[in-house]
Amino acid sequence: MSFYVLALVLTAAVLHACWNLLSKKTLGKVPFIFLVYLASAIFYSPIIVFQINGNGSIFAPALLYFSLSSAVLHLGYYIVLQKGYRSADLSVVYPLARGSGPLISSIAAILFLHEQLKWLTTFGLFLIVAGVLLITGLSLRKQENRKMTTGLVYGVLTGLFIALYTINDAIAIKSYSVSPLSLTLGTNLFGAIMLFPFILSQKEELKREIKLNKWIIIAIAILSPAAYMLVLEALKYAPLTVVAPARETSILLGVFMGSKVFNEGEGQRRLIASALILGGIVALSFG
Numbered sequence: 001m002s003f004y005v006l007a008l009v010l011t012a013a014v015l016h017a018c019w020n021l022l023s024k025k026t027l028g029k030v031p032f033i034f035l036v037y038l039a040s041a042i043f044y045s046p047i048i049v050f051q052i053n054g055n056g057s058i059f060a061p062a063l064l065y066f067s068l069s070s071a072v073l074h075l076g077y078y079i080v081l082q083k084g085y086r087s088a089d090l091s092v093v094y095p096l097a098r099g100s101g102p103l104i105s106s107i108a109a110i111l112f113l114h115e116q117l118k119w120l121t122t123f124g125l126f127l128i129v130a131g132v133l134l135i136t137g138l139s140l141r142k143q144e145n146r147k148m149t150t151g152l153v154y155g156v157l158t159g160l161f162i163a164l165y166t167i168n169d170a171i172a173i174k175s176y177s178v179s180p181l182s183l184t185l186g187t188n189l190f191g192a193i194m195l196f197p198f199i200l201s202q203k204e205e206l207k208r209e210i211k212l213n214k215w216i217i218i219a220i221a222i223l224s225p226a227a228y229m230l231v232l233e234a235l236k237y238a239p240l241t242v243v244a245p246a247r248e249t250s251i252l253l254g255v256f257m258g259s260k261v262f263n264e265g266e267g268q269r270r271l272i273a274s275a276l277i278l279g280g281i282v283a284l285s286f287g
Contacts, residue, residue, distance in 0.1 A: 008234040009246040015227035017094075017253035019220045021261060024090045026213050028082030030198050031205045033075075037192035039221035044185050063179075066172035067186025070165055075191055077161035084154025091258030091270045092148065095251045096132060096155025099277035101162040103128045124283030131276030134269065173235050180232035184225045248281050 026032055084093040172178040234243045255274045
């Protein structure tokens with residue numbers, strides 16, 4: 001991995017952890033997600049003008065198809081992620097979401113694509129499972145167990161959507177030369193359009209979100225696409241099996257922020273668990 005690609009991915013990891021920290025501070029329901037999409041489209045639209053060339057390739061069928069499919073998958077991701085943040089700790093949901101994506105992809109490849117189970121892959125799977133078990137260590141109190149189980153379910157579901165949209169977007173970038181900026185903007189526009197019918201009856205909630213969270217909405221609308229565009233840019237120069245694990249360094253940042261900012265308990269144990277998950281992801285990438 002070149003220094004340029006490494007810089008792109010690590011910067012993306014920091015931005016990703018930051019916007020997830022901000023997102024945890026809100027209720028994150030459909031009106032909030034719609035406003036983030038809308039604000040993002042407004043902010044990045046002027047920039048994309050510079051990418052329009054004489055042959056009008058910005059409106060290519062590949063861009064429209066992959067933007068639409070990515071929007072559907074990202075919507076599922078945002079809705080499940082925000083539900084998880086409303087129901088459980090950031091330092092539980094975030095690492096599980098980022099770690100379960102590679103875990104699901106690897107298991108599916110072994111079961112359905114008949115890929116060989118190499119020793120390094122086995123070691124990676126073991127580390128991720130160990131990290132998941134450590135981070136979800138059962139408490140003696142039923143209420144805490146219920147909250148942890150909720151975090152586990154939403155974390156893994158979020159990871160599934162991460163795996164799906166990452167593969168979708170990697171194909172768009174590598175096989176069809178779709179611009180990362182165009183793909184991200186198209187995804188946001190389609191996302192806003194698909195959510196629009198659902199927010200027509202929630203005007204009061206929209207006003208409330210704007211009043212209480214307008215600066216958070218603006219920050220996420222800028223940081224989230226920026227983080228993902230950096231990852232997509234990195235995919236132009238390095239394989240997905242290298243970029244995907246490197247971007248998951250955000251796991252440690254997310255858990256650290258959750259422990260310090262929200263005073264979530266068991267910070268040391270969750271950091272160790274997150275390090276195991278990150279190590280497992282790296283092992284899978286080399287397996």
